[in-house]
Amino acid sequence: MNRSDIGGDGPPVTARRLRGVAVVGLGYWGPNWVRNLQASGVCDRIVACDLDAARRRHVERLYPGVRTFSSIDPILADPEIEAVIIATPVHTHWELGRRCLGADKSLLVEKPLASSVKQCAELIEMAAARGLVLMVGHTFEYSASVIKLCEIVNAGELGEIFYISSIRTNLGLLQQDINVVWDLAPHDISIILAILGRAPESVNCQGRSHYNPGIEDVAMLTMSFSGNVIAFVHVSWLDPNKIRRITVVGSRKMLIYDDIAYQEPIRIYDKGVSVLPYYDTFGEFRFTYRYGDILAPRVAEAEPLKAETEHFIDCVLNKRRPRSDGLSGLRVVSVLEGADASLRRDGALVPVKYAVAK
């Protein structure tokens, strides 16, 4: 992926309104979509669905204008529903997604796009064949901090990137059907791929499960990129501290992005290492360390999901390719699939492969 692959930016065009949009899955995350769709002010009708009656009642109480259903069927049969957002557990994404595309609905699927590269490729091909928008919920790609971080890296301010290190830990929420890598690491992987503008060549991952056998609750994933660049991602549901921090180390400067530091989420450190020739002994080198200023650029933070909602609506109304399109979802799932294969072999190096051409 390079920067020019990322399309769909620009102000949302709201001359036309969305006739109808549906949110499928009203658990922890889905209601946030309903709230943002309503706040956008350009959706004539918002409907929603969940298998669980208590979740349907919860959303109807919060949003009296939103009608809810116990199944996706009436949504698929309604020609006025132009787009569907899937916020259900990961193992349901592919089946629900292909049913939506089959019913000619544009589609946003929460991260990760599906449970395998093969499933992602099928959704991408279906959407392309039918001229429908397919977007994946890589929310952090819509965060003002991450956009700023990418701008800083692309402007060359940090110099040549050496490595990226990411930590996403907290206590809970243990999942029953996916491990901590599939649950938390899609965020870090999508951010790192956006920063570097390319996908990794290989991945290796170690982890352990302490509560649900076979479902790792702590893991360390490593991605190797061309150009001697490496990225580490530490994810855990069993950590006393909530940490969401990414460190980018370059040849000129270093940067820390702390998603929990609301005041100054990005700090650029003018620190680094200089290599000087060491004249006493020919061919040896001496290192000097630079400790310069720390700069916190202003980031006008808004809710990333608001920007993501507006972008999705814009893409549907104007048939634009989303910034986080199906291919971007597939790239992240390729890494997750590779990580699973590596976990089963206690951290062996696994090449990252793609089922469709870039």
Ligand SMILES: NC(=O)c1ccc[n+]([C@@H]2O[C@H](COP(=O)([O-])OP(=O)(O)OC[C@H]3O[C@@H](n4cnc5c(N)ncnc54)[C@H](O)[C@@H]3O)[C@@H](O)[C@H]2O)c1
């Ligand atoms: N982008 C983000 O920052 C972010 C944050 C949290 C979760 N997520 C993603 O959102 C998705 C949902 O996560 P969650 O934490 O809300 O899960 P959850 O378990 O809290 O909620 C899922 C809901 O889906 C419903 N459901 C399951 N199968 C269904 C079906 N076939 N039809 C209709 N409803 C169905 C369940 O009853 C449940 O209420 C996951 O893909 C997750 O990775 C994304």
